[in-house]
Amino acid sequence: MRWVTAVPGRRGAFLLGAAPLLVLALGYVIASAARHSGNAADKILPLPSAMVSAMAGLVFEQDRLSGQYLFWADTLASLGRLAAGLGIATLSALLVGLVLGALPRVRATLGPLVTAIAVIPPIALLPILFITFGLGETAKVALIVIGIAPFMIRDLAGHIAALPREQVIKALTLGANSWGVVLRVALPQALPRLFEGLRLSLGPAWVFLISAEAIAADVGLGYRIFLVRRYLAMDVIIPYVAWIALLAVAMDLALSRSSRRLFGWAHGAAR
Amino acid sequence: MRWVTAVPGRRGAFLLGAAPLLVLALGYVIASAARHSGNAADKILPLPSAMVSAMAGLVFEQDRLSGQYLFWADTLASLGRLAAGLGIATLSALLVGLVLGALPRVRATLGPLVTAIAVIPPIALLPILFITFGLGETAKVALIVIGIAPFMIRDLAGHIAALPREQVIKALTLGANSWGVVLRVALPQALPRLFEGLRLSLGPAWVFLISAEAIAADVGLGYRIFLVRRYLAMDVIIPYVAWIALLAVAMDLALSRSSRRLFGWAHGAAR
Amino acid sequence: SGGEDEAAAPRTEFDIGWSIYAGWMPWPYAEQAGIVKKWGDKYGITMRFVQVNDYIESVNQYTAGKLDGVTVANMDALTIPAAGGKDTSAIILGDYSNGNDAVLLKGSDSVAGIKGRQVYLAELSVSHYLLARALEKNALKLTDVKTVNTSDADIAAAFGAPDVTAAVAWNPQVTTMKGVPGAKAVFTSADIPGEILDLMVVDTKVLAANPNLGKALAGIWFETMTLMAKQDAEGAAARAAMAKLAGTDAQAFEGQLATTFLYTDPKAAVAAMASPDLVTTMTRVRDFSFAQGLFGQGARSADAVGMSFPGGKTLGDKAAITLRFDPTYMQLAADGKL
Amino acid sequence: MAFLALKNIWVEYGEKVVLERISLDIDEGAFVSIIGPSGAGKSSLLRVILGQEVPTRGTISLEGAALPAECGPDRGVVFQRYSVFPHLTVLGNVLLGLEFAAAPFAARLFGSARRAAIAEAEAMLESVGLADAKDLYPAQMSGGMQQRLAIAQALIKRPRILLLDEPFGALDPGIRADMHGLITRLWREHGLTIIMVTHDIKEAFGLGTRVLTLDKRRHDPHAPHRYGAGVVYDLALTRKESAHALPPIPAEAAGITIDTIGNN
Amino acid sequence: MAFLALKNIWVEYGEKVVLERISLDIDEGAFVSIIGPSGAGKSSLLRVILGQEVPTRGTISLEGAALPAECGPDRGVVFQRYSVFPHLTVLGNVLLGLEFAAAPFAARLFGSARRAAIAEAEAMLESVGLADAKDLYPAQMSGGMQQRLAIAQALIKRPRILLLDEPFGALDPGIRADMHGLITRLWREHGLTIIMVTHDIKEAFGLGTRVLTLDKRRHDPHAPHRYGAGVVYDLALTRKESAHALPPIPAEAAGITIDTIGNN
Numbered sequence A, B: 001m002r003w004v005t006a007v008p009g010r011r012g013a014f015l016l017g018a019a020p021l022l023v024l025a026l027g028y029v030i031a032s033a034a035r036h037s038g039n040a041a042d043k044i045l046p047l048p049s050a051m052v053s054a055m056a057g058l059v060f061e062q063d064r065l066s067g068q069y070l071f072w073a074d075t076l077a078s079l080g081r082l083a084a085g086l087g088i089a090t091l092s093a094l095l096v097g098l099v100l101g102a103l104p105r106v107r108a109t110l111g112p113l114v115t116a117i118a119v120i121p122p123i124a125l126l127p128i129l130f131i132t133f134g135l136g137e138t139a140k141v142a143l144i145v146i147g148i149a150p151f152m153i154r155d156l157a158g159h160i161a162a163l164p165r166e167q168v169i170k171a172l173t174l175g176a177n178s179w180g181v182v183l184r185v186a187l188p189q190a191l192p193r194l195f196e197g198l199r200l201s202l203g204p205a206w207v208f209l210i211s212a213e214a215i216a217a218d219v220g221l222g223y224r225i226f227l228v229r230r231y232l233a234m235d236v237i238i239p240y241v242a243w244i245a246l247l248a249v250a251m252d253l254a255l256s257r258s259s260r261r262l263f264g265w266a267h268g269a270a271r
Numbered sequence C: 001s002g003g004e005d006e007a008a009a010p011r012t013e014f015d016i017g018w019s020i021y022a023g024w025m026p027w028p029y030a031e032q033a034g035i036v037k038k039w040g041d042k043y044g045i046t047m048r049f050v051q052v053n054d055y056i057e058s059v060n061q062y063t064a065g066k067l068d069g070v071t072v073a074n075m076d077a078l079t080i081p082a083a084g085g086k087d088t089s090a091i092i093l094g095d096y097s098n099g100n101d102a103v104l105l106k107g108s109d110s111v112a113g114i115k116g117r118q119v120y121l122a123e124l125s126v127s128h129y130l131l132a133r134a135l136e137k138n139a140l141k142l143t144d145v146k147t148v149n150t151s152d153a154d155i156a157a158a159f160g161a162p163d164v165t166a167a168v169a170w171n172p173q174v175t176t177m178k179g180v181p182g183a184k185a186v187f188t189s190a191d192i193p194g195e196i197l198d199l200m201v202v203d204t205k206v207l208a209a210n211p212n213l214g215k216a217l218a219g220i221w222f223e224t225m226t227l228m229a230k231q232d233a234e235g236a237a238a239r240a241a242m243a244k245l246a247g248t249d250a251q252a253f254e255g256q257l258a259t260t261f262l263y264t265d266p267k268a269a270v271a272a273m274a275s276p277d278l279v280t281t282m283t284r285v286r287d288f289s290f291a292q293g294l295f296g297q298g299a300r301s302a303d304a305v306g307m308s309f310p311g312g313k314t315l316g317d318k319a320a321i322t323l324r325f326d327p328t329y330m331q332l333a334a335d336g337k338l
Numbered sequence D, E: 001m002a003f004l005a006l007k008n009i010w011v012e013y014g015e016k017v018v019l020e021r022i023s024l025d026i027d028e029g030a031f032v033s034i035i036g037p038s039g040a041g042k043s044s045l046l047r048v049i050l051g052q053e054v055p056t057r058g059t060i061s062l063e064g065a066a067l068p069a070e071c072g073p074d075r076g077v078v079f080q081r082y083s084v085f086p087h088l089t090v091l092g093n094v095l096l097g098l099e100f101a102a103a104p105f106a107a108r109l110f111g112s113a114r115r116a117a118i119a120e121a122e123a124m125l126e127s128v129g130l131a132d133a134k135d136l137y138p139a140q141m142s143g144g145m146q147q148r149l150a151i152a153q154a155l156i157k158r159p160r161i162l163l164l165d166e167p168f169g170a171l172d173p174g175i176r177a178d179m180h181g182l183i184t185r186l187w188r189e190h191g192l193t194i195i196m197v198t199h200d201i202k203e204a205f206g207l208g209t210r211v212l213t214l215d216k217r218r219h220d221p222h223a224p225h226r227y228g229a230g231v232v233y234d235l236a237l238t239r240k241e242s243a244h245a246l247p248p249i250p251a252e253a254a255g256i257t258i259d260t261i262g263n264n
């Protein structure tokens, strides 16, 4: 079969996809061993054994002071913030992106504003952000929302604006008013793209979550990473990062599966 | 005219788009004046006059130590890094995204890896980046590339993979091999999307640039912002952020104009 | 965002910011161990200790009025809130850095070797001050080196990179950085004892309206000091808990404490604050800060910011005193009147 | 006063003149067939009447009042590249028009109103031969099935003016004859005004009460874009009693278009 | 041994059986017309022969060897929803096939090779009546013009097997007759094997050397998806001397499809 048409089966795809990840892991182990043969106390690329022992305490042992399993407490806290941030961002992307995409006048009015907000690096305005939202959970969620919502809005608006003009015309001849077009034509076709935009935003969302937790927090995956960074404790940081990657890839997969299930029409059936 | 079909003219669009930005500026001035009537020495929301005088020194006066006009030196340094980062990211997005999108087998192999890289927050792995790229210009450019390239790759690959299958079939019947399909069918249709992806990446690119300059730098817009943050000099930070926004919006506009000019066919002619 | 009226009014709830540093770990420990609650109950107030990972951000938030008090070094108290017009009272002198801050070089064991190098440090912070003092003491000038601004959270990792050969930092990072092959601390705060002070500062207006806050903080601090100074199992347990809060182990934390001169005795702390040495130190600090432009664009001289010291001494603009070294509450502790 | 009146309509795309000096009066209840060579501007004319495009020059009026340049339920359409909503099933596509009409705010029907609408939609699907396919999405249907769906979608609204752009192009003769019957019946029963573009001359004469031929009146081989098409023949036919009994094609009419081969 | 042999082909989409038990032997140089009701599976059959889809069951062989389930330049196609490359001009679309053939690596031609290819492409555009439109992009063309472009694109390659799915559906009678002439000429000159789906019975009999009718052999009204379509009529015609002189349509053939109205 040709390269452009050969689609590997389920098992083949799994094996192919796993290969580079395994190669990467192997490469790490070799690099780490090499560094350790030079300097046995190297902290930058810890050996897998060191990571296991460092993580064991966080995963399986209750913290004496707080009585929590730190790793799980961190995970829960971060996931909670992430869910809130992604939820709000998605909702606002849907609302704003939809009208922006479907109504040219609104696009003309708010488009430049959204672009400006999208390109302003929120981390440059952290002081204002924390002053506005306080040092609590709100600020962390707000940073995620401000970080990813403008992107999601623009992506969705672009998709809606690119829908064939014939569809709008057709809906109008079927008796729709502008609201009807938004509700029954633009909205349903926006949803699969929203899932796509959400998938693309997962990476930035984690970046902003980690940044927010680095500034002010007392629990969370990002907090722990920044806490132990002072000691260059890569034996904790690398497993934490791998865990983040695993969580994110799982979310990505879940999103892509749900989209296929919910919006089969958008994923070109067997044809 | 109906909301879904009424397209404002050029001048109308300009006026509509400027309105919310002006409202925002006005809102700021009012909030600032209110804070200053309470505390004349307020640093959080400086008055426009304070910003002007703070910036005058940076823009028009040579720095005593370095003999540079700091504002312009910062701008040049940052734009240089940004250009390098965006350039490399765009190129790699084109190369990798193209084969990923066009060749299902490659997609199966590298897709999971790219997803994993896309969701790993690079700022969590700074120590490894430091030993790989040092702390000089390379590291800053690398952070931008690592930050945005995976997103651009995924976006482009998704777009290419969604091209009608009939086009690939048609090209094959016209005698193309897989390489020909990539070169003559996928590539030209990838370019407008690449411009789109680049536009969407401008925001994240600035975020990573600012982060990189916050980590270790001696010149640059992000450097200055993080330096003066130490004494909450919002009278410098706010103009700097506004300047960043202006530069980014100008880039966005330039990209969208060039795309329309270069790829007229992709922007639906008058129909 | 406590406006002026709110700041001046009596209240019962207060937010105090802290960040990770050897000399400040007693505060979160006291909260965890119930000492904060105990003193709060005694004076009928509630104090929340808010951790801010990023030190500068904690001071910014205090300046912006989001926090009523914050842990801060003397120089930053002067250049951030005080220079920003926020009337601030330093009510607890916790310690001075006695080796916690250091200039580190790779492949050289004297300050002279720093000449011409790129020095990575958090610019305009106490590290910058330490560097200036180290150069001064070795007949060098700031222009003999090139400084590269590096965030305090990243500096340990940055020093691991081969192309970084000179850095200035504070603990706990310094301990980590000394472990880098070939690295040596060529100058530390132990060479300039008493110049880098770690304080608890609060908003003067809030304090005036709520003197109980000052009393409670002094009570908490010295009770915790007494506990952690004990050379028995109880003291060791307290120190181990602080180590854990700082994200490190007991042994490393003890090492950091060894380079921290803690004022465990309130009388000694009061004496240090009243000593003329403090005026000398602060004069040096403000001259350095002014020379670096830390008082902002508007400042015309080093006198732009006013400071007051125990016994009515002042420095700078008497009409605009915004940093007050106020030993009242430490004195109450010394007198056992809390 | 004519029902629908076009006055001196010009359509240009940039330099290129597509239609020039089109003036037409169309009576209420007319069935106008439009024929003409490929690329003459038939679809462009329909788009202008539909309100999708604004003519470069000229005015259109409906019952004496200027026709608003926007689409509404008074004008229904079947596009040449029959497009239906990809996110709705066959039934959903046909229901949509009923839902917009009955529920301007929710754009959805519930309970008995919904059941009634479904019954109506299913009857319509039955008559276009898609009863068995009502749960399919457009991507799962053949070309002809999608075209029939587009017809059903437009017909269920019974618009006053119905614009059809080669509506039966992808249908086999059997189903096509069925469609002819359906459209003639609705046209009669509801007094619709229909404007239909077709390439089938038999169909044009069989269904229409009037046949228009669009073509270039002048042609400059060195500047083919300088002249647009106009109405070159305008034939009124006597109203037929039965649309099924097709009359023989007038020889000259068939000739008209054959003359214009390669004229574009 | 037949040139192209289909053995017991089945095509199913999930539960739905579309084609069942299709066995066919097609001779080299044949011109096979396929007719049948909308939705019968004509396009599906073409897709299977093209190699775009793999049949659920059955095998296809070309000159005795199993036909690889992948598309190549031996088989050309004009899709029902005529699609051309939106990013290429008319000329670029037609040139593409020549460029792929002559420059496997660069997929572009330069210098005199390019000039020769352009001349060839322009001649082909001339014969489909698009000479004036060679610099337009597909989005700027009418439906019929796009269809002619798709035909030109496929014909310039002169593939051994040419699959046409309602290739003339959007063309007016004049241009359509021109196209008939063009395709017949190329078929004769290059000995192509052509399989064409059409709804125009006159066209099917006029052009083809063999006419196939696809339809369901059995129909269960309660489970319409259980039975697929098969070849119900397979008529070999005597080779005609001139494709332009169309023979009268056999009455029974016209009847075949009319019988199947609403059969889907």
Ligand SMILES: Nc1ncnc2c1ncn2[C@@H]1O[C@H](COP(=O)(O)OP(=O)(O)OP(=O)(O)O)[C@@H](O)[C@H]1O
Residues within 6 Å of the ligand: A269, A270, A271, D136, D139, D140, D141, D142, D143, D144, D145, D170, E013, E016, E018, E036, E037, E038, E039, E040, E041, E042, E043, E044, E045, E080
């Ligand atoms: N992805 C799919 N899922 C389910 N059914 C499908 C799918 N694709 C095609 N079909 C069905 O296959 C049948 C045959 O479709 P095909 O396009 O081959 O018909 P056709 O004979 O070409 O019809 P037409 O003359 O209308 O073009 C149709 O009934 C259609 O509903």
Ligand SMILES: Nc1ncnc2c1ncn2[C@@H]1O[C@H](COP(=O)(O)OP(=O)(O)OP(=O)(O)O)[C@@H](O)[C@H]1O
Residues within 6 Å of the ligand: B269, B270, B271, D013, D016, D018, D036, D037, D038, D039, D040, D041, D042, D043, D044, D045, D080, D264, E136, E139, E140, E141, E142, E143, E144, E145, E170
């Ligand atoms: N955006 C555009 N730019 C330039 N020319 C255009 C554009 N849109 C349409 N045209 C031209 O307008 C002319 C008329 O197009 P139209 O679609 O109305 O033709 P038609 O009569 O419907 O033809 P067909 O029978 O092939 O559908 C064509 O020659 C086409 O090239």
Ligand SMILES: [Mg+2]
Residues within 6 Å of the ligand: D042, D043, D044, D080, D165, E142, E143, E144
């Ligand atoms: Mg048309």
Ligand SMILES: [Mg+2]
Residues within 6 Å of the ligand: D142, D143, D144, E042, E043, E044, E080, E165
């Ligand atoms: Mg078909």
